[in-house]
Amino acid sequence: MSVPLHTDLSDPMLPVAVRIASVARETHDTCTLVTEPVDSGGLPAFQPGQFSMLYSYGVGEVPISVSGDPGVPDRLVYTIRSVGAVSGALVNRSPGDTISMRGPFGSPWPVEAARGRDVLLVAGGIGLAPLRPVIYHILRHRADYGRFTILYGARSPKELLFTKELKAWSAAPDTQVLTTVDTGGASWRGHVGVVTKFFRFVKLRPQQTVAMTCGPEIMMRFVMRELDAQKVADENIYLSMELNMKCAVGFCGHCQMGPYFLCKDGPVFRYAEMRRWMGGRHEL
């Protein structure tokens, strides 16, 4: 699969400045930043599933998946969860601030290969963000795809991302959106339990389904187990992997998992490639 390269090839480690156009608070620890070009140079296009290295001046750089609409040019949108110094600095930015980025990098979700087929997305927690560009793309080209199913699990109702959009997406033609949480709390009237429980009543057509999943690795392994039981072939299952990344271009060596550099061979892999290395086969 060919991926367009927008980073300065003569120096892939050199970031470019972008301006923050808006900041939207999603949950207590997660924000969505919309970035725009600082000058007339424009911003690179991206493919759903790709990520950028976002640099907070002097603090450091982290890989963040693009979570925006691939059909909107000159805007790169990132949904960032504050889990450390750099991501913490990024979510505290204000509109008008400048940050820097390198990228986008990495392999995309197979939105072209999935054309004409049913698409199943299974997301967990912040893992919905890297899948959101797929949702935008499919809803924009709704007639090009078959049944569209989005399964989403989060920790609790207040940690659900994009709640308004979830409602809007479920109203799209032939589109099913099911959301569940681990802990419901008092006012929650929705599902409680793991996202894989939805496989009980989501009727897949395994021969024509392309599945894409992103979330905690444990969740993805359980999703694989269900998809296996439903007879979805390994080569039609895609997942997005995450490890420590320092360079995003395969030089730093940090994000290796078995024979793969997650940054340049991934982050999106076919399950057939990744199955051998999941479940701690690279660690301990």
Added chain:
Amino acid sequence: MNACLPDIRSAVRIDCQGLGSLIAAIRRRGYQVIGPHLQDGAISYGPIQEIEDLPIGWTAEQGPAFYRLQRRSDSAMFQYAAGPKSLKDFIHPSEIRLFSAVREEGAFRILPNSDPAPRYAFLGVRACELAAAGIQDRVLLEGRYSDPIYRARRGNSIIIAVQCSAPSEVCFCTSMGTGPRAEAGFDLALTELIGPGSHEFVVEVGTQLGAELLSEIEFSDASPDLRNQAQAATQAAAASIQRRLDTNGLREVLRDNFDHPHWDDVAQRCLACGNCTQVCPTCFCVNVEDSTDVAGQTAERWRRWDSCYSLAFTYIHGGSVRVSTKSRYRQWLTHKLSYWHDQFASSGCVGCGRCIAWCPAGIDLTQEVAAIRAATNQTEGTK
């Protein structure tokens, strides 16, 4: 000075004075000559101004966790095996600034590094080191992206190789198919021949640049007898190498023995110090570190060698992935000898033996691999 240009792939003869002239000729072209010299109790690579800077009359004895300088009875300059440093120390430097940034009117501006890359001429490079540079080329130059720092330094460099005639006890280049004879990848390759009353070099010409350098100094034809002596010296070196790494099916053996009990055995001895990764001429991993001055007016990004033996190497929000020493040793060895094939279509090991000599615990990868193989075969035998 010879008026004629020797042919590429021909061989000529120079003496010690000729070598001195060669160093001078290279320096006249604006290159910094990096060659073997005595440093910190080892024969290491460093700046060479003249022939006297070379470790004349020195050699080194090596073994697992063992490196000792020794006096020779003659004035040989290149009769020792690879020391702790390699080309990597210069073309993939241990620390370098990637950029700086300054704060201006609330925003900040990125200033790329504009320092020109140093022009290095490497003297005394062994076949195993050339193979290692070839491997680093595949990692840092020949993929989808190329590293501009490496590209500039490597592209600018002159290589004066030395055909190895004194391998050490830790060498196993013959197992890896990387030496002791260098066939390509150099501008010039010297074979040092030293005998009673004679000290001379057969010089093979690898490139046009090498030929031009020779044309600036005194050389004579290398007689057939002298060339035979040079060939015999590397043949004898090859024959003297005892250490073996059985590479047959090694890629699969390591890949398929993730849970082998021998990893626990190695982990008992491994200190996770990362020495092996620092001296390995192919290990390329780096960390990227950002910082600011106290006032926050300038920021910098530095790239520094990193090691897969460090706990922080796999740190991701919440903790590290490879927590145990066992997992980190296994990652290093399996990457080097197995995954490297998947990633870069060759082994990541050149058989230089540095990781054996410089391991403070004397861990010898050839023995670790043999142990995993032996136990694997045993298990299969009992099936």
Added chain:
Amino acid sequence: MISTQEFIEVTKDQDVLKAFGPQHLERLAELAEEVEFHRDQIIFREGDRHGLFYLILDGGVGLEIMTARHAVTLQTLHAGDAMAWSSLLNESGGAHFQARALTPTRALAFDGAKLRQTCDADPAFGYRMMRALLSLVTERLDVTRMQLLDMYATPGAMRA
């Protein structure tokens, strides 16, 4: 009781009954009543000794536990899930949780005591029944373990 025919019809999508032979299905039908709950209906409360064992046919049920102030949903159950195992296993026990229909819900209700007696009297049937129950319990246990991992909360948990 409902007719065997009817029983087979309403349970045709229930994987958990796939291994039951015609005679065993007939036994189950003899002990089953089809029941319906409206949205928000409390099906049973914590401590209730209702004596019924349920297999959900469609809809959704929240298993809740009362805190000092309000009900917290522990898990939601759907078509194919069973609830009120205690009625099948233990004569004296009351319900451990409260069950509330989240949507209009249809279920089969079995007389727990009679079901247990049938299992005791016919070990082949009982064995089949216990295997079915065990598979449901295993699944429920898996779900609970996953919830306990709190894997979305602590990024480190994904490598636990």
